[in-house]
Amino acid sequence: MLARRSFVLIAAAGVMVPSVVGATPEEVRALIRAVAGDAEPKPGRVRLDVPQLVENGNAVALGLTLGEDVPAGAVLTDIHVFADGNPRPDVAHFRFGPRAGVAKVATRIRLSTSQTVHAVAVFADGSRWQDSVSLIVAISACLDD
Amino acid sequence: MWRSAGVRLALAVGLAVLPASAEEKRSGYDDAGPQVRAMQDDDMANPAFLWVQQGAALWDRREGGARSCADCHGAVQGMRGVAARLPAFDAARGRVVTLEQRVNLCRTEQQGAAALAPDSGGLLGVVALVGLQSRGMPVDVDVSGPAGEAAARGEAFFHLRQGQLNLSCAQCHDRLAGQSLAGSRIPQGHANGYPIYRLEWQGVGSLHRRLRACLVGVRAEPLGRDDGLLAELELFLAARAKGLVVETPGVRP
Amino acid sequence: MAKPLLNVPREVRAGQSFEVRILIQHPMEPGFRRDAMGAVVPRDIIHRFECSVDGEEVFSATLHPAVSANPYLSFTARMERSGTMVLRWVDDAGVAAEERVAISVA
Numbered sequence: 001m002l003a004r005r006s007f008v009l010i011a012a013a014g015v016m017v018p019s020v021v022g023a024t025p026e027e028v029r030a031l032i033r034a035v036a037g038d039a040e041p042k043p044g045r046v047r048l049d050v051p052q053l054v055e056n057g058n059a060v061a062l063g064l065t066l067g068e069d070v071p072a073g074a075v076l077t078d079i080h081v082f083a084d085g086n087p088r089p090d091v092a093h094f095r096f097g098p099r100a101g102v103a104k105v106a107t108r109i110r111l112s113t114s115q116t117v118h119a120v121a122v123f124a125d126g127s128r129w130q131d132s133v134s135l136i137v138a139i140s141a142c143l144d145d
Numbered sequence: 146m147w148r149s150a151g152v153r154l155a156l157a158v159g160l161a162v163l164p165a166s167a168e169e170k171r172s173g174y175d176d177a178g179p180q181v182r183a184m185q186d187d188d189m190a191n192p193a194f195l196w197v198q199q200g201a202a203l204w205d206r207r208e209g210g211a212r213s214c215a216d217c218h219g220a221v222q223g224m225r226g227v228a229a230r231l232p233a234f235d236a237a238r239g240r241v242v243t244l245e246q247r248v249n250l251c252r253t254e255q256q257g258a259a260a261l262a263p264d265s266g267g268l269l270g271v272v273a274l275v276g277l278q279s280r281g282m283p284v285d286v287d288v289s290g291p292a293g294e295a296a297a298r299g300e301a302f303f304h305l306r307q308g309q310l311n312l313s314c315a316q317c318h319d320r321l322a323g324q325s326l327a328g329s330r331i332p333q334g335h336a337n338g339y340p341i342y343r344l345e346w347q348g349v350g351s352l353h354r355r356l357r358a359c360l361v362g363v364r365a366e367p368l369g370r371d372d373g374l375l376a377e378l379e380l381f382l383a384a385r386a387k388g389l390v391v392e393t394p395g396v397r398p
Numbered sequence: 399m400a401k402p403l404l405n406v407p408r409e410v411r412a413g414q415s416f417e418v419r420i421l422i423q424h425p426m427e428p429g430f431r432r433d434a435m436g437a438v439v440p441r442d443i444i445h446r447f448e449c450s451v452d453g454e455e456v457f458s459a460t461l462h463p464a465v466s467a468n469p470y471l472s473f474t475a476r477m478e479r480s481g482t483m484v485l486r487w488v489d490d491a492g493v494a495a496e497e498r499v500a501i502s503v504a
Contacts, residue, residue, distance in 0.1 A: 055178040055328070056398045058344040059466040083464055087430055091464040094473075097455025101415025101474030105457075108466040110428070138328040139398070141466075142430065189405045192468035195423040198403055266400075266423075347425065347467035 028084040028118075032130075035080045035093075036120050041130035045070050046079060046121035048131040057111040057141035064094070064119055066103040075124035076103050085115025087142060110141035170388045171322070172337055173397050176330040181344070185396040193342040193394030196349045197277055200270030203261075211258035214251070214271070221274055228279040229391050232380040234292035241295045241376040245272050245351060263370055269349045273340045276393030283390050284337050286383040299381030302374060308365030329398055335386040336379065338395020345398065352379060399424065399487065399495040406499045412478050418449065418457075419472040422487055422495060428463035444469055446488040451501075452481040479503050 032041065049063035064079055081091040091109050111117075118132040174182060184191055204214045204221050218224060232243040242250070248271050249260040261268035288296045303314045317326075318334030325331070339352040346354075353375060357367040368375040402422040410416045422444065429441025443463055449456040457473040475483070480502040487495045 051180060055180060056344050058347060058398075059180075059184065061180060061183065086464050087428075088462065088464070090462040092462060093460040095455070095458045097450070097457060099451050099454045099456040099475055099477065101417075101476040104417070104472070104474050106470070106472035107459075108470050110464050110466050142428070189403075189419050190421070190470055190472075192421060192423075192470070195400065195403055195421055195468060198401065202401075 023084060023086070023089045025084065028082060028089050031082055031089055032080075032118065032120055035078075035122065036128040036130070039128070041120050041128035043130055045074075045123075045129035046119050046131050048081075048117060048119040048133050050117050050133050050135060052133065052135045054111060054135055054137045056139045057113075057137045058139075059108045060111050062091075062107055062109050062117070064103070064105040066121070076100075076121060077124050078122040079103075079105065080120045080122075081109075082118045082120075083109070083111055083115055084118065085113045086110070087112060091117075111135070111137045112140045112142035113137055170335070170386070171333050172335055172389050172392060173332040174338065174392060174395060176323070176332040177396070177398055178330075181396050181398055184342075185338075185392070191342065191394065191396055193273060193340070193349050193396065196266060196270045196340070196342075197273045197394060198270070199266050200272070200274030203267050203271050204274060208258050211252075212256045214256070217251075217255065221278060224275045224278045226279055226282060228276040228393060229282040229285050230287065232376055232383060233287060234290070234295055234380075236291070239291075240373050241292070241380045243376050243379050244275060245353075246376065248272060248275070264351055264354055266349075269340045269351065272351070273349065273394045276340065276391060279391040280393055281390050283388070284383055284386045286380060286387075288380070288384045292380065295377045296381045296384050298374065299377035299379070300385075302378050303381060303385075308360065308363035310363040312363045314359070334382070335389055336382045337386045337389045338392035338397065340393065341395040341397045343397050349394065352382075399489065399493050402485070402487070402495055402497060404485070404497060404499065406483060406501065408500070409502050409504060410477055412503045413476060415474045415476050417472060417474050418483075418485075419470075420485065421468060421470050423468050424487075424489065426463065426465055426467045426469060430463075442490050444487050444489045446486075447471060448486045449473070449475065449483065451475065451477055451483050456483070477501060477503050 045067055047065045047067050050060060054060050062081070066076065076096050078096070079094045082089045083091050092107065094105055096103065114136045116132050116134045118130060121129045174185060188194055201221070207213045228244055231247065232241050235242045245268065248268065252258040253260050306313045314334060317331055322331050322333040336352045340349050342349050353370055360367040400423040402420055405419040407416050424444050425442065426444065427439055427442040429438070431439045433439050441463065443461065445461055447461065448458040456475040459471065461469065483499045483501055485497045
């Protein structure tokens with residue numbers, strides 16, 4: 001009886017105390033401001049594709065494209081990706097050079113908990129645009145075996 | 146004499162039927178969810194192909210004075226169908242031999258090369274490469290004669306309650322397959338995709354690694370890599386998967 | 399570093415965007431996991447990827463620990479004339495992998 005109760009307590013503690021803590025909302029906003037300048041990036045132009053229900057946070061497919069609201073002649077220079085619930089919110093910074101083709105990037109990322117993923121796109125004219133997806137993560141990437 | 150023949154017949158019949166849940170057979174792929182399935186479906190994005198590439202390099206390589214796999218077997222495409230029929234009972238050795246064991250037996254006995262370390266990139270690569278040649282083919286192991294007796298021992302292990310948690314493989318993978326455990330769906334436990342890229346491992350691993358994790362999970366003594374019963378269990382699992390196709394290299398959560 | 403897996407077309411049309419897909423084996427150890435003894439497993443990730451054609455930048459990425467193990471990347475490029483594409487990965491240990499692919503433009 002006692003052994004069973006302590007097993008349950010230990011199991012509960014193991015589940016409720018992750019070894020890593022997420023960033024605060026201010027830290028995430030500061031990071032976005034660092035790449036976006038003082039103005040809040042406008043929603044639009046960049047499209048962030050990530051599933052809203054993530055079964056396993058170890059390898060989440062992430063896609064980035066530009067929407068149809070991008071005017072002709074606009075030149076994309078960078079896309080920054082942040083995950084506001086991860087131990088560290090920076091995920092990746094992609095830069096597009098003169099030999100880049102159409103804006104289309106894909107990779108796989110780790111997500112530790114249900115959170116919002118943000119993408120901030122920077123254009124050659126200095127404008128900054130953003131998209132975000134709030135998602136639920138069933139199994140975290142960051143807990144130990 | 147008649148009694149053992151009767152037992153053998155009963156076992157042969159028993160192995161031909163579906164698992165206790167009596168549902169249609171489901172591969173781990175079907176229980177894995179859309180994102181994991183998408184990874185397995187795209188050879189250009191399935192990380193297991195990094196190991197397959199390693200295996201392909203090893204296939205052609207002559208180490209020192211040793212022969213390469215290709216020296217005897219030619220192009221690896223000639224291995225089509227081999228993985229679908231393994232594990233198999235080796236009459237000369239009097240025991241079941243798995244593909245992994247066969248690779249190292251070839252290396253030490255035929256090639257004059259050293260055995261590849263268990264769960265090493267090289268061994269996983271060659272096994273994944275050979276398995277890939279049977280991808281899409283029905284799992285088709287032979288359980289007649291002495292192979293049937295060996296598989297029956299594997300089946301007995303599958304039904305054995307063990308460990309501090311006193312659980313058998315059958316309790317989860319026959320009776321509770323399809324239900325939820327810690328955010329994932331309990332699969333039927335077929336091994337038709339091995340070696341697999343497992344998200345939890347963040348790499349490719351063998352069936353033995355997975356079985357070891359399960360046995361440790363119920364706090365039982367894990368089967369040693371060279372334990373004959375491990376190969377017999379793998380043979381039973383392959384027989385139990387009859388109706389599914391080889392998916393090597395699979396991706397699982 | 400182990401040899402990467404490249405999916406790059408060897409022949410492309412002038413000025414037409416084409417896809418490049420790459421995979422490389424790397425644990426991408428984030429630096430917050432602990433081993434069986436409780437010690438922190440040190441960070442070791444590929445933090446930089448660069449792709450250029452004849453010296454001109456196509457695409458580059460600064461990667462953080464949130465990128466999955468065995469990193470997969472897909473991006474696009476555009477070429478006007480035949481040339482050599484150079485792909486380069488750099489990890490925290492300073493180890494780099496580099497691949498060169500000759501691409502001809504029709």
